[in-house]
Structures are given as C-alpha cells and as structure tokens.
Amino acid sequence: SQTIHQWPATLVQPVGSPLSLECTVEGTSNPNLYWYRQAAGRGLQLLFYSVGIGQISSEVPQNLSASRPQDRQFILSSKKLLLSDSGFYLCAWTAGTGNRGLRQPQQFGDGTRLSIL
Amino acid sequence: QKEVEQNSGPLSVPEGAIASLNCTYSDRGSQSFFWYRQYSGKSPELIMFIYSNGDKEDGRFTAQLNKASQYVSLLIRDSQPSDSATYLCAVKKNTGFQKLVFGTGTRLLVSP
Numbered sequence: 742s743q744t745i746h747q748w749p750a751t752l753v754q755p756v757g758s759p760l761s762l763e764c765t766v767e768g769t770s771n772p773n774l775y776w777y778r779q780a781a782g783r784g785l786q787l788l789f790y791s792v793g794i795g796q797i798s799s800e801v802p803q804n805l806s807a808s809r810p811q812d813r814q815f816i817l818s819s820k821k822l823l824l825s826d827s828g829f830y831l832c833a834w835t836a837g838t839g840n841r842g843l844r845q846p847q848q849f850g851d852g853t854r855l856s857i858l
Numbered sequence: 859q860k861e862v863e864q865n866s867g868p869l870s871v872p873e874g875a876i877a878s879l880n881c882t883y884s885d886r887g888s889q890s891f892f893w894y895r896q897y898s899g900k901s902p903e904l905i906m907f908i909y910s911n912g913d914k915e916d917g918r919f920t921a922q923l924n925k926a927s928q929y930v931s932l933l934i935r936d937s938q939p940s941d942s943a944t945y946l947c948a949v950k951k952n953t954g955f956q957k958l959v960f961g962t963g964t965r966l967l968v969s970p
Contacts, residue, residue: 784962843952846892849901
C-alpha cells in the first residue's frame, strides 16, 4: 500500500532563518506531488506541484521554493523565513494522469506546523 | 466568485440527526468531486468522491452530485460527536494539471 511521510511534525523557527521540509511517498512510482499551506482558520492554498523529477510548478509568488530531487521525494525550502510563512504545511500525492488521474484523490501527509518567532 | 464555495458554519446538529453539508462550484468543466474531513490540528482525510450525477452511498455517508446546478453535497446519517470536524469540498477539472481546488470548509458540531 502507498504511504506518505512528512517531517518534522512541528517546527519553531526565528525570522530570517532557513527552512527545509521533506516529504516522501512509498509504494508507488512517478506520483504527482503537492505542497499546500493552511493558515490558521483558512483554506488550503496550493503552493507547488510536481509531475516528475526536477519538474516544479509554482502557484503563487512567495518566499518559498520546492525541489524534487528523486521520484518520491519532495522538498519545500526557504532561504529566509518571514512571519507570514507561519502555518500548517501539507504534502500530498496522487497517482495517474489523463482520465485515470482525473478520478484519483489526493492523499495527505500528517503535516508540519511551522511557527515563526 | 470563488471556484468552490462552502458555508463556513458552524453547522450544529444533535447526535443521531442527519447533517447536510453543501458545496457549489463555478466551473462547469469540473469533473471529479471529493469530500475530506479535517479534525482540528490534523491533515485532511478523504471521506468520499463522486464523478457522476446522483447519489453515492458509503456507510453513514452519502455524496450527492448535480452537475446542472453545479452543486455537490455530503449527508452524514446518525451523526456522532466524533463527526465534529471541518469538512472540505474539493473539485478537480480536466484541464492542465488537473488541479484540486478546495473550498474553505464547513465546520460541523455534533452535540451529544
């Protein structure tokens, strides 16, 4: 069965510090991968998605970047964190493309709660 | 107009009642519809998905889709206090990357 791992679960970082959040998927190959952010009391905002190694698309301009160095690994980074980067970060994956992919739900990792001080 | 709209709630129902959660979407090209449950501080978990007009039942949950009205709903029968959570509606279109667009969620409170 497929599983998605995300770490760390919680993180407290000072303003201006770097960030690296990691997500890995097991039990599948060539997944579509996503990073979302959820601010307190708000909806899910898609930050980045990736359809393959080295292929990253950004949804919104921001202080963050993403990379996919391996097929099942997705990394969210920042060189200098801002207070506004606080939130709940979620990694998700889905399988398939075309009509099959259209009916595939996204499965989420457990999330990382990031607090910027 | 938001692509996916949900009433933020809270929707309060007594234990044992039917909870009805609604969602409307703006893009007629939307093809697949998903309901996620999110407990406070946790990540969303998939409850149900529906692609065709009509009803789809899974245990105490029924998803209803009306593409003509651009409306999807989730019914929870015999609501339990453990059903208290935020319910997210999500819609996928067959364009580009088949992005999943989420509503902001409806908070459900089931009182014992």
